[in-house]
Amino acid sequence: MTLVVLTREAGLNGELRSHVPPDMTVREVPMTTTTMTARDEVRRSIAASTWAGDYQTIVLSSARATPYVDVALDYAISSPVIGAVGVVTKKTLEGLGYVVALAPEVPNARALGAMVTKGPVLFVGAKDPRPELEESVRARDFEFFAATCYETTPLNLSPAGKATLKEADVVVIGAPSAWHVAKPFVSASTWVVVPGETTADEIRHEHERVRVAWGNDLRLFLETQHS
Numbered sequence: 479m480t481l482v483v484l485t486r487e488a489g490l491n492g493e494l495r496s497h498v499p500p501d502m503t504v505r506e507v508p509m510t511t512t513t514m515t516a517r518d519e520v521r522r523s524i525a526a527s528t529w530a531g532d533y534q535t536i537v538l539s540s541a542r543a544t545p546y547v548d549v550a551l552d553y554a555i556s557s558p559v560i561g562a563v564g565v566v567t568k569k570t571l572e573g574l575g576y577v578v579a580l581a582p583e584v585p586n587a588r589a590l591g592a593m594v595t596k597g598p599v600l601f602v603g604a605k606d607p608r609p610e611l612e613e614s615v616r617a618r619d620f621e622f623f624a625a626t627c628y629e630t631t632p633l634n635l636s637p638a639g640k641a642t643l644k645e646a647d648v649v650v651i652g653a654p655s656a657w658h659v660a661k662p663f664v665s666a667s668t669w670v671v672v673p674g675e676t677t678a679d680e681i682r683h684e685h686e687r688v689r690v691a692w693g694n695d696l697r698l699f700l701e702t703q704h705s
Contacts, residue, residue: 483642
């Protein structure tokens with residue numbers, strides 16, 4: 479029977495699990511834990527930035543940042559442009575009632591940055607984010623400020639968790655931070671499924687079998703993997 483391993487944090491795998499065919503075995507092995515930043519701390523950070531009150535574009539690269547969009551809006555112009563990397567982030571924002579004007583067809587940070595036409599740009603997301611988004615925005619001569627709203631830290635996997643990864647036919651990875659924890663234990667024959675091209679690009683440097691497939695696309699891919 480095909481073994482599918484879900485690696486998001488405990489309690490966050492429900493939607494992914496719903497897309498796994500019922501005749502497959504599903505196990506959850508979280509790779510990371512996330513500490514959210516206090517809203518007042520995020521507010522103080524943005525308020526102290528050079529362009530507070532003048533941000534014309536707000537961008538997010540993770541659904542984890544969506545609870546802070548209202549804070550970001552307080553320091554932007556009226557009706558700023560909102561951009562998102564990845565289908566999960568875009569879907570979450572739209573579910574909260576926001577209009578996402580920037581969402582690249584190939585979901586990666588550099589592609590999103592290349593779509594920006596108004597600055598300065600306020601990024602709301604992880605501590606120590608990858609550089610592609612900022613590099614792409616600055617290459618277009620727009621100012622950029624990153625506001626940290628969460629920090630992801632790796633978990634020490636149990637022997638059982640490591641063994642489960644080694645046995646997996648498919649491992650679902652939501653972000654590069656999760657891959658950094660999982661990669662020593664993922665077999666070369668295992669398919670690694672990710673939500674977007676930013677994560678896929680990083681993993682492809684170290685693992686050959688990578689597929690971008692999320693939501694219903696995940697189900698369709700898994701249906702081809704019956705063992």
